[in-house]
Amino acid sequence: MEKQNKQITSRDVDFAKWYTDIVKVAHLADYSAVKGCIIIEPNGYAIWEKMQSILDKKFKELGHVNCQLPLLIPETLLNKEKELVLGFAPEVAWVTMGGEKQLDDRLCIRPTSETLFCDYYKDHIHSYRDLPKLYNQWCNVLRWEKETRPFLRSREFLWQEGHTAHATSIEAELETRQMIEVYKWFFHDILAIPSIVGKKTEKEKFAGAEYTLTNEALMYNGVALQAGTSHYFGQKFSNAYGVKFINKDNKEEFVYQTSWGTTTRMIGGLIMVHSDDYGLVLPPRIAPKQVVIIPIGDNDAHLLAQQINDNLLEHDIVSYIDDSDKSPGFKFAEAEVNGIPIRIEIGSRDLKLNKITFVRRDTLEKIEVSVDTDIVKYVKDLMNKIQTDMYNKAKARRDNMTFEAHNLKEVEDIMNKQPGFIKAMWCGCEECELKMKEIRGTKSRCILENSKAIDDKCVVCGKPAKDLVVWGIQY
Amino acid sequence: MEKQNKQITSRDVDFAKWYTDIVKVAHLADYSAVKGCIIIEPNGYAIWEKMQSILDKKFKELGHVNCQLPLLIPETLLNKEKELVLGFAPEVAWVTMGGEKQLDDRLCIRPTSETLFCDYYKDHIHSYRDLPKLYNQWCNVLRWEKETRPFLRSREFLWQEGHTAHATSIEAELETRQMIEVYKWFFHDILAIPSIVGKKTEKEKFAGAEYTLTNEALMYNGVALQAGTSHYFGQKFSNAYGVKFINKDNKEEFVYQTSWGTTTRMIGGLIMVHSDDYGLVLPPRIAPKQVVIIPIGDNDAHLLAQQINDNLLEHDIVSYIDDSDKSPGFKFAEAEVNGIPIRIEIGSRDLKLNKITFVRRDTLEKIEVSVDTDIVKYVKDLMNKIQTDMYNKAKARRDNMTFEAHNLKEVEDIMNKQPGFIKAMWCGCEECELKMKEIRGTKSRCILENSKAIDDKCVVCGKPAKDLVVWGIQY
Numbered sequence: 001m002e003k004q005n006k007q008i009t010s011r012d013v014d015f016a017k018w019y020t021d022i023v024k025v026a027h028l029a030d031y032s033a034v035k036g037c038i039i040i041e042p043n044g045y046a047i048w049e050k051m052q053s054i055l056d057k058k059f060k061e062l063g064h065v066n067c068q069l070p071l072l073i074p075e076t077l078l079n080k081e082k083e084l085v086l087g088f089a090p091e092v093a094w095v096t097m098g099g100e101k102q103l104d105d106r107l108c109i110r111p112t113s114e115t116l117f118c119d120y121y122k123d124h125i126h127s128y129r130d131l132p133k134l135y136n137q138w139c140n141v142l143r144w145e146k147e148t149r150p151f152l153r154s155r156e157f158l159w160q161e162g163h164t165a166h167a168t169s170i171e172a173e174l175e176t177r178q179m180i181e182v183y184k185w186f187f188h189d190i191l192a193i194p195s196i197v198g199k200k201t202e203k204e205k206f207a208g209a210e211y212t213l214t215n216e217a218l219m220y221n222g223v224a225l226q227a228g229t230s231h232y233f234g235q236k237f238s239n240a241y242g243v244k245f246i247n248k249d250n251k252e253e254f255v256y257q258t259s260w261g262t263t264t265r266m267i268g269g270l271i272m273v274h275s276d277d278y279g280l281v282l283p284p285r286i287a288p289k290q291v292v293i294i295p296i297g298d299n300d301a302h303l304l305a306q307q308i309n310d311n312l313l314e315h316d317i318v319s320y321i322d323d324s325d326k327s328p329g330f331k332f333a334e335a336e337v338n339g340i341p342i343r344i345e346i347g348s349r350d351l352k353l354n355k356i357t358f359v360r361r362d363t364l365e366k367i368e369v370s371v372d373t374d375i376v377k378y379v380k381d382l383m384n385k386i387q388t389d390m391y392n393k394a395k396a397r398r399d400n401m402t403f404e405a406h407n408l409k410e411v412e413d414i415m416n417k418q419p420g421f422i423k424a425m426w427c428g429c430e431e432c433e434l435k436m437k438e439i440r441g442t443k444s445r446c447i448l449e450n451s452k453a454i455d456d457k458c459v460v461c462g463k464p465a466k467d468l469v470v471w472g473i474q475y
Numbered sequence: 476m477e478k479q480n481k482q483i484t485s486r487d488v489d490f491a492k493w494y495t496d497i498v499k500v501a502h503l504a505d506y507s508a509v510k511g512c513i514i515i516e517p518n519g520y521a522i523w524e525k526m527q528s529i530l531d532k533k534f535k536e537l538g539h540v541n542c543q544l545p546l547l548i549p550e551t552l553l554n555k556e557k558e559l560v561l562g563f564a565p566e567v568a569w570v571t572m573g574g575e576k577q578l579d580d581r582l583c584i585r586p587t588s589e590t591l592f593c594d595y596y597k598d599h600i601h602s603y604r605d606l607p608k609l610y611n612q613w614c615n616v617l618r619w620e621k622e623t624r625p626f627l628r629s630r631e632f633l634w635q636e637g638h639t640a641h642a643t644s645i646e647a648e649l650e651t652r653q654m655i656e657v658y659k660w661f662f663h664d665i666l667a668i669p670s671i672v673g674k675k676t677e678k679e680k681f682a683g684a685e686y687t688l689t690n691e692a693l694m695y696n697g698v699a700l701q702a703g704t705s706h707y708f709g710q711k712f713s714n715a716y717g718v719k720f721i722n723k724d725n726k727e728e729f730v731y732q733t734s735w736g737t738t739t740r741m742i743g744g745l746i747m748v749h750s751d752d753y754g755l756v757l758p759p760r761i762a763p764k765q766v767v768i769i770p771i772g773d774n775d776a777h778l779l780a781q782q783i784n785d786n787l788l789e790h791d792i793v794s795y796i797d798d799s800d801k802s803p804g805f806k807f808a809e810a811e812v813n814g815i816p817i818r819i820e821i822g823s824r825d826l827k828l829n830k831i832t833f834v835r836r837d838t839l840e841k842i843e844v845s846v847d848t849d850i851v852k853y854v855k856d857l858m859n860k861i862q863t864d865m866y867n868k869a870k871a872r873r874d875n876m877t878f879e880a881h882n883l884k885e886v887e888d889i890m891n892k893q894p895g896f897i898k899a900m901w902c903g904c905e906e907c908e909l910k911m912k913e914i915r916g917t918k919s920r921c922i923l924e925n926s927k928a929i930d931d932k933c934v935v936c937g938k939p940a941k942d943l944v945v946w947g948i949q950y
Binding site (some may be wrong): 015030032033034037039040041044046065069073074089090091092094095097098099100107111116119120123124139142158182294381405 | 505513542
């Protein structure tokens with residue numbers, strides 16, 4: 001292995017510092033003048049654009065349409081749903097002046113848009129014929145967090161929020177479940193990150209939801225990241241906001257609702273699962289640029305680079321040539337830092353021997369390939385292989401850091417040695433969750449539904465256990 | 476012509492009412508609980524998504540990259556550029572509370588992002604090698620307007636704002652001009668709206684710019700709409716914010732900047748140029764749905780509908796079948812209200828005579844076509860024809876409402892009879908602009924550069940004229 005990039009702290013030495021180094025040297029994001037509000041730089045934003053395009057296509061295939069609701073919510077409107085207010089009140093930003101005038105009703109910058117969707121739906125849903133409403137929006141939201149970290153927890157962040165209304169509880173519950181499966185698919189197939197899907201406990205569920213399903217992944221350092229949640233609201237919001245309809249039996253009823261969202265936090269997850277001490281590592285399916293071609297030497301190398309590049313682009317592989325006046329060594333390092341999955345080096349000397357060199361970013365492995373190879377097919381196959389290998393590597397690591405515990409002592413031992421996911425039985429009471437929290441902040445990640453019990457006693461209190469729960473330290 | 480849609484006021488009776496009727500019945504937007512902050516409904520947002528995708532592709536072809544800067548700007552940072560502050564201070568919204576705490580430095584919700592880009596560029600531009608920076612962002616902005624109208628003037632709106640930094644003034648000026656030409660191309664080729672490009676007067680230019688180029692269109696009622704501006708900043712902002720670089724001669728210099736933007740207001744322009752008393756009319760190139768197929772009667776009609784639909788979709792024509800249980804008449808009206816450019820009616824009776832019916836939304840013309848026609852080619856040709864016809868019709872109307880005037884009396888006569896664009900010479904002084912404004916609010920739209928003088932005297936004061944100016948009443 002070559003020498004490590006000097007600007008990057010080793011992830012095994014100081015993971016937090018390594019993370020911010022990667023964000024900086026790969027030009028993903030920078031701090032702004034307002035604490036917790038980051039600047040997403042072009043390299044970072046390109047990843048978000050690719051995430052958006054893949055998820056948006058999937059949402060639309062499933063019948064959803066996009067819309068755009070306002071940034072501002074009047075305090076009086078927000079107050080209608082008490083649980084939601086209690087959940088978000090401490091962390092919203094308030095607009096109190098418009099132009100040079102004090103406002104009568106303060107406006108909060110949306111931390112999420114349930115209230116706004118309900119307020120809209122109540123005027124636009126009258127009959128079961130108006131249902132379902134399968135709306136989604138891509139937008140920015142703001143939560144006045146105390147501790148912030150680029151992508152993982154920022155005051156302003158970008159996300160999508162789906163808000164649907166249905167005529168029956170079954171339909172709404174199916175939607176809730178379908179959308180968490182979409183997030184899991186996205187993590188698995190696109191981001192090459194294994195994740196666990198389950199139900200949040202009462203304490204950890206979304207304010208105002210009947211229940212929350214969550215998509216949970218484990219980072220390189222064994223810390224858990226919640227990325228993607230899907231909430232079943234039942235009739236709680238429709239009751240509070242008066243969203244009624246006439247059902248097929250000609251009776252008035254409140255609609256059944258869901259909401260589901262995922263955010264720019266996924267970029268943080270990508271970094272913390274796959275990247276290394278040389279910089280960013282991206283799975284080919286989410287990499288905004290998939291192949292870089294670096295010609296070294298005479299005209300022949302440049303001509304071949306051009307030919308290969310054209311060929312790849314024609315086959316929808318996002319390739320580019322680095323023909324800047326920087327040194328080859330500098331170009332290699334830059335491609336590595338930026339996480340370009342495949343680097344093709346075309347050297348004049350190699351060309352005389354009829355070969356070119358492929359370098360895999362994930363393994364840094366060099367592969368010599370004959371010029372006569374079908375390059376498009378080779379690149380496609382290699383991208384698939386990288387994608388699969390990255391997933392398998394992440395999964396092996398996750399599995400290695402997933403433990404079982406049967407009492408608090410075991411939990412303590414694990415969390416003090418090497419944090420990770422801990423599977424343990426739980427009696428269902430909040431006091432036991434709070435006890436777990438005393439161990440380095442260990443929280444329930446999710447209840448594994450329909451799973452086999454691994455014990456009959458609660459890991460904390462020893463009383464009869466109800467559910468198998470995955471626990472972890474969280475971002 | 477069929478009977479007019481009862482929910483729509485005639486545009487020749489009450490244009491303002493007609494406009495809001497169209498916005499409502501075509502489900503483009505709705506009002507929210509906050510004055511001036513609209514809800515963009517799926518039908519309206521789909522138009523914005525198509526605008527975004529076409530413009531974004533063009534921006535990227537020209538070398539631009541996207542990023543995302545924060546929503547909030549500290550008051551102290553905003554204050555660095557005095558002209559900008561003076562221009563926007565009366566119309567920004569202020570965040571004064573974060574969570575439950577009063578903020579020391581008030582935060583304004585971005586009305587535009589020059590200050591933020593400068594603050595970012597100053598840390599990321601060091602040498603001419605770092606230039607040019609060709610950044611753009613798609614986002615929401617907020618301006619605390621007093622008078623609001625859906626799409627045309629709202630407090631929150633969506634837009635893109637390009638912010639570029641260059642090593643030379645020439646390069647920056649070329650960028651400024653290139654981008655206004657992109658907007659003009661977009662209006663001409665995609666929106667089928669003829670527009671005029673010119674320079675804003677000192678009074679009308681963007682606060683803090685050296686000069687502003689603008690794209691100006693004329694609505695059905697003769698009122699002008701500014702849609703798309705491109706600003707050349709020279710070194711004004713870089714001076715105020717300290718954005719310096721080492722040039723090729725190894726000397727420190729301030730960068731040369733531009734910014735350019737266009738907004739959801741274009742949706743308002745589309746409505747006011749093309750739509751009619753039957754609902755929305757959209758040029759095929761911007762229509763989110765281009766063809767609707769309505770089978771009427773037996774199985775054969777449905778089978779053929781399916782076949783044609785598959786065929787069109789395969790050729791990248793956005794087509795869909797309306798096989799809901801509504802009556803054919805209802806479906807026809809709905810397709811008209813929603814502005815689907817082409818409607819294909821497949822009736823069982825017609826099918827026996829080997830024909831189907833095409834209906835053009837722009838002219839409401841019905842065309843019988845043999846089933847044996849190459850439907851894909853026919854639709855493509857028809858879409859091109861509709862696109863061209865719509866442009867020509869809009870241009871003829873615009874030209875008919877473009878006048879010349881040589882004195883104030885003539886301006887008054889025109890504006891009192893039928894407002895439109897007035898071409899008239901101007902001496903260059905602000906007092907004359909203010910005098911013009913007394914005539915129904917007539918304002919300079921833009922200076923026509925390099926154009927032939929039509930008089931040697933100023934239309935207002937009669938003193939020697941400097942420029943040919945287009946004047947109009949504005950939205």
